[in-house]
Amino acid sequence: MNAHDTVASTENLTKVYGDRVAVDKVTMTVRRGEVYGFLGPNGAGKTTTLRMLLGLIRPTSGTAYATSPVGALIEGPGFFPYLSGRANLRTLARSRGFDDAEVERVLERVDLAGRGDDRFKGYSLGMKQRLGVAAALMGDPELIVLDEPTNGLDPAGMADMRALVVDLARGGQTVLLSSHLLAEVQEICHRVAVINDGRLLREGGVAELRGGISIRVRATPEPEALAVAMRLAGDDGVQRTTDGALQLTLPPDQAPRVTRELVSAGIDVHEITTAERSLEEVFFDLTSGSTTGSTTGSTATKEAVR
Template sequence: MTELMVQTDGLTKRYGSGDHRRLAVDSVSMTVRRGEVYGFLGPNGAGKTTTLRMMLGLVRPTAGSVSVLGRPAGRPEVTARVGALVEGPGFYPFLTGRDNLLVMARYRGLPERVVDAALERVDLADRGDDRFKSYSLGMKQRLGVASALMGDPNLIVLDEPTNGLDPAGMADMRALIVALARGGQTVLLSSHLLAEVQEICDRVGVIDNGRLLRESTVADLRGSASLRLRAEPVDRALAVAMRVAGDDGVRVLGDELVLELPATAAPGLVRDLVAARVDVHEVASRERTLEEVFFEMTTTHRNDETEEALR
């Protein structure tokens, strides 16, 4: 059985009191498994950061429970095995990057040698003796990640780790996260960059308005590939497409027909179209991106909530 690094059950957080109560997280039940990169996705204000802070023991839930490494979140023995960067790095501006990490290492009871190793992993070894206030946004973010990596924690929680990084830095950060998971560590990653999540995450959880809409592997969430067809006359092409893919397996999208068929079905489809005297302009296999699925899910969810509120 796969070991669960994080498990939440009906996790809920409300802020305020009386008529001014706001539901930030609404009965979220999710799991993060050992050795995976888990992407936690949602629009701004969806409840991602509040959920992460409850996982780290920084915010007390209103209801529900959260366990980390098999124990209640926030316990000292749990915190010692978790590294985190949430809501941006916060360091002493007049200390150097290395000295800031030394402060963190001493506070956590770690040997000083972990500092240089962490700086090396995030490509800050040559800037470690510069003051934090002189760092660019991307360098500050790297230092925050370095702090989270010190001590080789079992679970690493990263909230927008590529924020402020240039394209090369983003690629390096993605490679680092994948390497961490391959080395047996678990990474819980919150990000707005869905192409990035699609590339490196094993599973994802999608949250909107405090509710967990879906938890699945990236492949299952994106679904199977489809064939995009442009042909004329459209009515004759549609009749052939429905005969091949079934009535429910064809959608009209602008001037295209979308068939729920794998790429291997393309040659047979083209033969049938030509036999029916249909002019085929283009046939292409296409997979939905995670970004398309994400916007489809969150838009549908918000439309459903609006309809429910108007009833």
């Protein structure tokens, strides 16, 4: 990868508070023009990592680099409650050397121009988050860092924020998005980094982390079906779900062969479909080492990231 394609990176980035290691030797790379998902449960070390990347706190060891200028929304927007959204942005713009035209541009960008004269304290949570993003967009920075931008939003607000992030990337900007919402990251991100307990577990493309498509089978009697499945996919290539189905790590074109082998063994096949792991299941596997299938993985992961 060309060095000019990197807009942010860390190498062995570490932050220690007393005897607690908040971030432990995190190495990651954000590429130009992508939506990069920084994924992990609350308390995993995401915000601390972003603060070090932005120079807001000093690392204990390791290095962090981000292109300049950078726009950021970290831990929610902070504005004067009795000023309007427009007045808040104008105050911020003057301190950063921008004119009122830039304020109007970013208000339009986040669809708040019509509510710009309303007081900030009267904004909904979604509007407050969008005003925070507007502040981050001032000066048209190449890199935009958003820390949990959909936190606390209702479904409509979450959809609006996702659409905005996608639109920013389509316009050529790079977005580093931290989130504990795995389905959200799966939907809009190009690459992701998975962090837990301060350690980076995996980094890569969403499709790469999710892995290939597998085959899901429900058949009886189950012990005999399991034996056939393990013969076809290997001992490590079969996972059992809580609803009695089997996940076989085989390409989908092997489904007819799996069906033939099961039927030849006198096994009744009730269902055979193809399935692809979600990021929820990937995260659960990475953080727990579980070998359960999709149903167990999804449920446990949802609990883990709340």
